[in-house]
Amino acid sequence: MMRPSFGLAAVASVDSAAPSLDTFSASDTYQATKFKIFDVVLELLENQNISADASSARQIRTTIDEAINAYGIREGLALNTLERVWLADDVYHEITGLGPLEPLLRDPLIDDIIVNGARRVYVERGGTLSLVQARFRDDAHLMTIIQRIVSPIGRRIDESSPYVDARLADGSRVNVIIPPIALDGPMLSIRKFRPEPITGDEYVRTGAMDHSMLDFLSNAVESRLNLLICGGTGSGKTTLLNMLSGFIGDSERLITIEDAAELRLRQTHVVRLETRPPTIEGTREVNARDLVRNALRMRPDRIILGEVRGAEAVEMLQAMSTGHDGSMATVHANTDRDALFRIEMLLGFGGLQADLRTLRRYISSSIQLIVHVQRTTDGRRRVTSITEVIGLEGDTITLNQLYRFAPDSPLSGDGVFEVMSRRPFFAHRLKRPITYATRPGTP
Known part of the structure; x- marks a missing residue:
């Protein structure tokens, strides 16, 4: 899917061609903007005593929209409706979901997701592995997402227990291995599970x-x-x-x-x-x-x-x-x-x-x-x-x-x-x- 010309993309590049969603979301400018809005939203939610999880979805969505409006006015960024939806979804996933993994988990054509550190994410489609533009801010960001995966099912991952098998709520199989065992940062592998068993x-x-x-x-x-x-x-x-x-x-x-x-x-x-x-x-x-x-x-x-x-x-x-x-x-x-x-x-x-x-x-x-x-x-x-x-x-x-x-x-x-x-x-x-x-x- 092609993304339309975007205010943030224009800041990141003088290329007038409309970038793809993957390319756009991987830009340093986009990542910086997303996390600035993310930090603002978390502060607003804390001040309003709103829980930062899916149980407060409507209030979180409203707060994200307000933060995007305020940021766009302050920074002079013109966002169309589609652009605003993409950005709001990404911020929402950072607050309540699995961040950059969410679009990949929702893609029915992807069978496996492999994260080799914060900056290199691969997916398997139809038996072929390919590098995608999705990425994490840094290893600390990736570790936050990993903890969101393992904590709800009673698993633990830290230096004393540096690898773990886990699963997502939909049944997808997860393996994690982190430093000091993994020398190049946290490694995450997800074998996606079909919502409906194959017949x-x-x-x-x-x-x-x-x-x-x-x-x-x-x-x-x-x-x-x-x-x-x-x-x-x-x-x-x-x-x-x-x-x-x-x-x-x-x-x-x-x-x-x-x-x-x-x-x-x-x-x-x-x-x-x-x-x-x-x-x-x-x-x-x-x-x-x-x-x-x-x-x-x-x-x-x-x-x-x-x-x-x-x-x-x-x-x-x-x-x-x-x-x-x-x-x-x-x-x-x-x-x-x-x-x-x-x-x-x-x-x-x-x-x-x-x-x-x-x-x-x-x-x-x-x-x-x-x-x-x-x-x-x-x-x-x-x-x-x-x-x-x-x-x-x-x-x-x-x-x-x-x-x-x-x-x-x-x-x-x-x-x-x-x-x-x-x-x-x-x-x-x-x-x-x-x-x-x-x-x-x-x-």
Whole structure:
């Protein structure tokens, strides 16, 4: 969107061309003006005993308009209606919101926001990272915004605890790391979460899977097969987990366990649990293993673990193998077999002492399906493999790949979906007959 000729922009540049909103808001003159008005508004709100938060939105808006009028008259700046609205919104976001991040969070085309210090902000659109003009006044300004993110959910960030995982009110995932660990200033990463979970039809339409794969996965979820989703960072594991959870019946009692709550289940009987980090004294921590143990006492029909990354793997498999069929989890791994190796390693971290064959029998009897998702070189996310865990032969877990994505070349994001086996081992447990696409390939 192009911004019209602006009084402040004219002061900042003699270029008569109308600057874009990003370029305009990044100018030193604009930033200085915004924060002068911001300081005046805060003082006025304090004098009027008005709280500087969204609960006093109308009074804050009125005060901002008055401050802009007074400043424009005093400094001789002519502002048209659109310009005044932009400036007022920016000041309002500084007072009640997340400052320069607000326009980026509201942009539906942006998937990720990455802040590398006060002056460098990147966004990801359609799988591509690009530098934007948004910026913070300084590191202190950025730290103020960070504290607004972490404080409402009971997280803390300071020199003694220099990194934290958090979430926004809409479920977006946040990671923060600050000096002295981050050498170039505070670093902030936001993985935006869609207000409405992506649907299976959208997965097919975007080429993330084909109709046969969607039909099989929905059938598997409805039939209560235990499912493990694996993939690398940013591959779309949680998004896929969220979509597949939509095929669970509304009559079931579901318990979700996450480090930062971002799953949005649509069922009515959902209990959401979230881990808690230790206090500055190192006490009061509640980890995922504690929550899984407690969830087993809460009469769940299914347990959905946002990510298994530690000793909670023991309790997760216990839930999957002792009457909580249809449970689901995600794990970081590059292939389906790597996912099993990682679970095996995590069982050791959990203190499960047994010989290798016993561990692998425990794993193979608990997990029925592994779904691998991958982010391709062009930024697209695809389901690249659906594999059954059949059992144990000797000391080796036997797998049966049902579907796969075959790329045109190792570096290509294009390719076709292929049916690898038409005789699933767990076919007898499926509620519906399996259907296959009449022709292979992406939509």
